[in-house]
Amino acid sequence: MTRAERNIRWIEDWCRVPEGKDIGQPIRLREWQKDDLRKIYDNPHGTRLAIISFGKKNGKTSLAGCLLLLHLCGPEAIPNTQLPSTAQSKEQAAVLFNLAAKMVRLNPELDRAIIIRDTIKQLFCPGLGTLYKALSADASTAHGQSPIFAVHDELGQVRGPVSELYNAIENAMGAHDAPMSVIISTQAPNDGDLLSILIDDAQAGHDPHTVCSLYSADMSIDPFSEEALKQANPAFDDFLNASEIRKQAENAKRLPSQEPLYRNYTLNQRVEASSPFISRAAWLDCGAAPSDFKGRPVYGGLDLSEVSDLTALVLVAPVGGFWSVAPTFWLPSVGLREKARSDRVPYDVWAKEGHLATTPGPTVDYEYIADVIADVFDRHDVRKIAFDRWNWRHLKPWLSKAGFTDDQLEGDKAVFEPMGQGFQSMSPALRELESAILNRKIAHGNHPVLGMCAANATVQTDPAGNRKFIKRKSHGRIDGMVALAMAMSVASTYQEAPPPKYQMLFVG
Numbered sequence: 121m122t123r124a125e126r127n128i129r130w131i132e133d134w135c136r137v138p139e140g141k142d143i144g145q146p147i148r149l150r151e152w153q154k155d156d157l158r159k160i161y162d163n164p165h166g167t168r169l170a171i172i173s174f175g176k177k178n179g180k181t182s183l184a185g186c187l188l189l190l191h192l193c194g195p196e197a198i199p200n201t202q203l204p205s206t207a208q209s210k211e212q213a214a215v216l217f218n219l220a221a222k223m224v225r226l227n228p229e230l231d232r233a234i235i236i237r238d239t240i241k242q243l244f245c246p247g248l249g250t251l252y253k254a255l256s257a258d259a260s261t262a263h264g265q266s267p268i269f270a271v272h273d274e275l276g277q278v279r280g281p282v283s284e285l286y287n288a289i290e291n292a293m294g295a296h297d298a299p300m301s302v303i304i305s306t307q308a309p310n311d312g313d314l315l316s317i318l319i320d321d322a323q324a325g326h327d328p329h330t331v332c333s334l335y336s337a338d339m340s341i342d343p344f345s346e347e348a349l350k351q352a353n354p355a356f357d358d359f360l361n362a363s364e365i366r367k368q369a370e371n372a373k374r375l376p377s378q379e380p381l382y383r384n385y386t387l388n389q390r391v392e393a394s395s396p397f398i399s400r401a402a403w404l405d406c407g408a409a410p411s412d413f414k415g416r417p418v419y420g421g422l423d424l425s426e427v428s429d430l431t432a433l434v435l436v437a438p439v440g441g442f443w444s445v446a447p448t449f450w451l452p453s454v455g456l457r458e459k460a461r462s463d464r465v466p467y468d469v470w471a472k473e474g475h476l477a478t479t480p481g482p483t484v485d486y487e488y489i490a491d492v493i494a495d496v497f498d499r500h501d502v503r504k505i506a507f508d509r510w511n512w513r514h515l516k517p518w519l520s521k522a523g524f525t526d527d528q529l530e531g532d533k534a535v536f537e538p539m540g541q542g543f544q545s546m547s548p549a550l551r552e553l554e555s556a557i558l559n560r561k562i563a564h565g566n567h568p569v570l571g572m573c574a575a576n577a578t579v580q581t582d583p584a585g586n587r588k589f590i591k592r593k594s595h596g597r598i599d600g601m602v603a604l605a606m607a608m609s610v611a612s613t614y615q616e617a618p619p620p621k622y623q624m625l626f627v628g
Contacts, residue, residue, distance in 0.1 A: 124161035128154055130194045131186045136226035138182060138219050140359070142225050152354040153183060155335045160302070165328040171303045171319060173276075175352040177360055184271045184304050185220040186453070188491045191269040191300075192252050193233055193245045199267040200249035201296075206285050208277045208583070209254045216273050217241040217254035238591035255283045265289060267526075276308040276315045277583045283314055307336065307390050309380075316390060337387035342378075344369045352388040377554065381581050397550070397577040397589065398557050399603065408563040410444035413437045417615065418500040420604030421539075421576045422493075424511040425600040428452060429461075431484050433493065434603035435500070436562075437613050443556055443611070445564040448598055453478035463597065465572055475568050490518035496525075506539040506606035506612050539606050543586035549609035550579065550587050553601075556608060566580065573600035 121129070128149055135147045149157070160170045174180070179530035184205070190196050191203050207213035220243060224230045235244040241254035253265075270289050278286070308315040322332035337348035349365055350356045356365065365386065372382035376399045383391040416437040423432045434447045451459060451467055456478060460467040472474040477492075479485045496502060516529060519536075528535050539545050556562045564570055576596030579587040589605070591598055 122158070122162050124154075124158040126195055127161055127190055128157055131190060134227060134230060135186050135189060135223050138185065138226065139211040147182070147186065150355070150358065153179075159331045159333060163329070163331055166298060166490060167300055167331055168327075168329035169301050169303070169318070169322070169331075171315075171322055171330070171332040171334070173303075173305055173307055173315075173333070173388060174320065174354055176306055176385045177365075178335075178353055178355040179275070179359060180304050181216055181219050184216055184273060184467045185223050186301070187302055188216075188220050188252055188269075188271060188628045189223060189230070189245075190445075191241060192250050193230065196269070197245070197250050198268055198296075199246050202265055202424070203250060203252045203269045203271075204255050204265060204267050204289060205252070205271040205273055206255050206257070207273045208257045212243060212274060212277075213254040213256040216271070217243075217252075218253070223476065230566040231478075232490055244370075249416075255285065255289075257283065266295050267293055268299050270299075270301045270307070271352060272301060272303045274305045274583075275303050275318075276305040276313070278308065280312075281312055281314050281571055282453070284529035286314065305386055307334075308386050309391055310509075311390065329375055334388075336389055339389060342433070343383055343387055343389075344373045348387055352424075352580075353387065375554075375558070377550075377579050377604075380475075381585065396575075397579050398554065398574060400575065402557055403571065403574050404566070405560050406557055406562045406564055407566040408542070409443075409565045410446055410563045411437075411439040411442075413439075413444065413446065413500050416501065418502045419607050419611035419614065420496075420502065420505040421603035421608075421610070422505055422507040423606070424508055425484065425599055425605050426511075428455075428483055430569075430597045431489065432573070432599040432603040433496075434600060434607050435502075436604070436607045438615060439563075443562045443608070445562055445604065447564075447567050447570045447603070448477060448492070449475070449569045449600065450477045450479050450484050452482050452484055453480060454482040465597075470569055473520075481518045487521070488516045490515060493519065494522040494524070503537060504535055504537055504610040506537050506543055506610045508602070508606070509538050510541075512538070525530045537610060539609065541588065541602070543582050543584075543588050546588040546605065547586035548606040550589070552607075552612045553605045553608045565601060568587070570600040570604070572596075573602075577601040 130524055132147055132149060137143055137145045137147055152520040156172055160167050189205060205216050205244050221236050224234045224236060233245060233247060267289060272286060305315060310316060319332060319334060321329045334356050336351045337343060341348055349369060353360055356362055368382055368386050372379045377398050380391050383389045416439060418435050418437045420433060420435045425431045431450045436443045436445050456471060457468050471478050479488045519529060527533050576591055577598040578590050580590045581587050589598055589602055
């Protein structure tokens, strides 16, 4: 047998399926997995770096666990050596360790041979002196290692061309004659990210000691087709549920905000996870005239800009199963025409038509804004206003002067609620707003300034799938959509559910 065939046989003889319907059964490597292992272990030049990249849920972690055990206690094991895995977070590092530990526990012979140290994420084989450690980028344990084999898990999450953890492990391998690293990951979104640089170098064939197996959908074909799904997902319709992945394609086709994430994670394409938040058609479908807020609970979002930029207050109120939307926008009156030219939008026309309010002078006067907000509270039953913390310290004194009490401005009973603009706070807010728009549950009356903000708003997605707003272009304003998202967030949090309705049924 070749080295690869020997390793394939060992994996199938000793490793067990750690999770799912076949849990505890011997692992049966698919032909594509065997081909990847042949590429690694039967490389006539010897392999120093192996890259395996495909869409999510194609058995990445299970394959990585098999390789770790192969080098920990299998035929690839070298006595008294270290075998780390790396990940960008402690949680991600724990995923691979936990799966490898399950494989050990499911085989009584491996369980007797390997000591599992759950609290410190280690597997130790006393008979060989080999030690596996799960390392993360947010830990300080990478230096001082002398590994002979390493698995870099989801290296595509590294943004930019450098990872201190990756470099520390790779540089520490120089003490061994034939070290090996394996990267198993979906692609990074940008050409300048570390994994993209490594893949491009491998595909260029500069180093015969580097091998690469890249499963990615061709950018020239229909991204929602079954052909694209099969190209990026070698386990399609095998242990990867074909119907579920088809649903992902359908959702991404219907929801533009989901397409970049779908292309990156499911099609394994090098696509930045940002896109228009909502399609123009979906936005226009919500163009019904808003209803009067009289007698309704009102919620709002306040996006405070720099003194010369667009400031937005967006109010929403539940009316007959819909959310009526009432936006107000401000810009300084001085220099309005020049601002219109620089941003390439008709601010001056909108001001004449009453869609845009102007504040006296060359800046947005916060005293003026505070008086308008006080008038809103006088006319409506305002329950909660979410605000961007930025510039709040400048507005708060003017709100106090306009008559708001300290309890209204701060504390548990405050009507003003701070809201961050990062992934943690904005992702739930965008989910609420997106759901309302797609289900045609808002009525914005085709307000032109708010429509401009909707057209400019794109979303950026982090590795965990959380989203936040970013601008489509440098001069594009999105303040109105930020304010609307904040308003919908506090509305969904504080709006009381309607009382249940009961029917009486008599059974004779």
